[in-house]
Amino acid sequence: MSLFSRTPAVSTDEKAVDELLTRGVATVIPRELAVKKLRSGERLRVYWGIDPTGAQIHLGHTLSLRKLKAFCDLGHEVILVIGSFTAMIGDPTGRDAARAPLTKEQVEANFKDYKRQAQKILDFSKIEVRKNGEWLAPLNFSDIVKLASNFTVGQMLKRDMFQRRIEEDKPISLHEFLYPLMVGYDSAVLDVDCELGGSDQEFNMLAGRHLQQALGKRDKFVLTTKLIEGIDGRKMSKSFNNCIYLDDAPSDMYGKLMAVKDELVETYFECTTSVPLLEVKEILAGHPKEAKMCLAREIVTMYHSKELAEKAEQEWEKTFSKGEVPEEVLVVEKKPEGLMVSVVSAGVVKSNNEFRQLLANGAISSVASGEKITDSGYQAQGEEVIRIGKHRFIKIK
């Protein structure tokens, strides 16, 4: 690296490039183009788009984020595009429910929150942030017609998601065809060398590649990251409650990671950590529980700290392995009507009925005496720690 050089040096290290194009990667289209560009020493423009929907970042999202960081680290130019305009349509990713349009303020607030979370991975001072409303909003109808003329209905319908919806007799709104068009236009305007996304975005990104070629721009390559499963092995989804969020408290994060299915531990190591793959092999050769603890420690350290990871591990062993009371316990105000009212009004248990069922199941007990509580009118004795189920502890005060 020259001291006088203004542009940062770009690394073309073979190993680094190889890892960039393989680890946690689903596909690279076309691969030869990617290798050629990355080995050329030129500083590439890399595009990454997000929807400012205010979602919490989970481990599945970190694949692209970490990949983006890797491009950054090699010295490439990374552009993050906020789909401020696209948010009005919503990506037709399966659900039939149309997404409610977001206001400018919501987009801003959501991005701020996104940035707060993503900062744990990406250094925002090193990347460029743009909003696609910049170039999409000024388009008029005839511009859009011209753009649309680059695609055929057949091409659009090829998208597997549309195929599925047709087979299931589910509606497809016309505007959903416009989404790949808009996303594609983003990359054409920015004239990028590479676009990154989850493999669910492959269609949209290829539409961008097609459009870029049609408009006489650069020949870009598309890199899709793997889709990792949730901790239970099913598709990561909020409704399955099987996601690990960057915002999760260390103890939650650790606990969730320990609940990851054994078969997924290797994938998690590969896709969500930087532990060298050779080392991963060694770790996996040991006891599955130890391997998982290692994974949990690694990830909690990444998003919190080494100290907090160790603490979370100790807490976890205490409450789960040994069944002891954790250090920090939720405090619930004592009500004269009894334990049931205290617990339900604090939202710990949803309803009186649910509380009664828990009683009937023998899930509620007093920690001090170890006795099960069976009376629905039970009142705590002074300041008492109560256990609900396996790992919910509350202190009645």
Add this chain to the structure above:
RNA sequence: GCGUCGGUGGUAGAGUGGUCAAUUACACUUGGCUGUAAACCAAGCGGCUUCGGCCUACGGAGGUUCGAAUCCUCCCCGGCGCACCA
């Protein structure tokens, strides 16, 4: 526009006048087992309850009936077919 089929609990999807707070599966909660789990077995899974029941729910609004998720009318939403297409 016409015709036709459909809209049921967190989801899928039964039920087509009383035996329906609604079969079943998945999800979820809890108990058992275990390496935390998973798998497996068992119980629960609208709200309130003095545990007898009571109340609110099957797209929405009315109606028929002693009685409606179920029948009728209108409305809203969707699928499919047909028609229209300067």
